[in-house]
Amino acid sequence: MPSPPSRTACVDCDLLVRIDGLAGGERATCPRCGSVLTARTEDGWTKSLAFALAAAMLLLAANLFPFLSLQASGLEQVMTLPGSAVELYRGGYTTIAVLVMGPIVGIPALIVATATALLIPLRRGRATPWLVPAGKLLSFLGPWSMVEVFVIGVLVSLVKIGAMATVVMGISFWAYVAFAICFTLMITSLDRVQLWRDIEACVA
Numbered sequence: 001m002p003s004p005p006s007r008t009a010c011v012d013c014d015l016l017v018r019i020d021g022l023a024g025g026e027r028a029t030c031p032r033c034g035s036v037l038t039a040r041t042e043d044g045w046t047k048s049l050a051f052a053l054a055a056a057m058l059l060l061a062a063n064l065f066p067f068l069s070l071q072a073s074g075l076e077q078v079m080t081l082p083g084s085a086v087e088l089y090r091g092g093y094t095t096i097a098v099l100v101m102g103p104i105v106g107i108p109a110l111i112v113a114t115a116t117a118l119l120i121p122l123r124r125g126r127a128t129p130w131l132v133p134a135g136k137l138l139s140f141l142g143p144w145s146m147v148e149v150f151v152i153g154v155l156v157s158l159v160k161i162g163a164m165a166t167v168v169m170g171i172s173f174w175a176y177v178a179f180a181i182c183f184t185l186m187i188t189s190l191d192r193v194q195l196w197r198d199i200e201a202c203v204a
C-alpha cells in the first residue's frame, strides 16, 4: 500500500524533496544530486526482522562461549565477553567495563530488542502503544553502537598480540563477527523515512 506524500531533506545536498508514497520495490532519488532518499522493500519488514532475530541469537552465542584464548610459555588464558567485563570490574575499572561493554554488547542488544518490538507489529500493520517510543529510541541509540569498530579493533589488536602469544579464536569470536554482519544488514535495511511512515500509518 503506497504511503502519503511528505517532504524529506537530501542528506547529501540539503534539497527539500516532496516524496509521494512509494510502492514496494520503488525508491526515490534526489533530482539535484541523484542520491537515494528512501527506498521501500518489496517484502515489507520481513528481511529486517529476520536479520534482527538472527542478530539476537548470534549475540547471545557470542556471550556464552570462549571469545579467544591466549597461549604463551605453557600458560593458557581463555577469555569470554562477560568474563572480561567482570575482570575489569574486579580490577576496579567499573567505568571502563561499562564504557567497553555498553557500545559492543549492551546498546546493540537494546537496539536489536527495540527493532524486533517495532518490526513485529509493523509487519502486521498493527498499532501498539510502544511504536512511537520504540522508533524514537531506535533513532537515539543508533549512533551509540560500536559493533563494527569493535570487530576492527579486535583484529588490529590481534596483530599485535599475535607477536607475543598464540591466539586461538573461540566460537564466540566467530559468533560476534556473524552478529556484526547481521546487525549491520539490519540497520541498513531499516529505511528511516519508510519506518516513520509506517509507524504514522499504524498509529493514525
Ligand SMILES: [Zn+2]
Residues within 6 Å of the ligand: 010, 011, 012, 013, 014, 015, 030, 031, 032, 033, 034, 035
Ligand atoms: Zn541531493
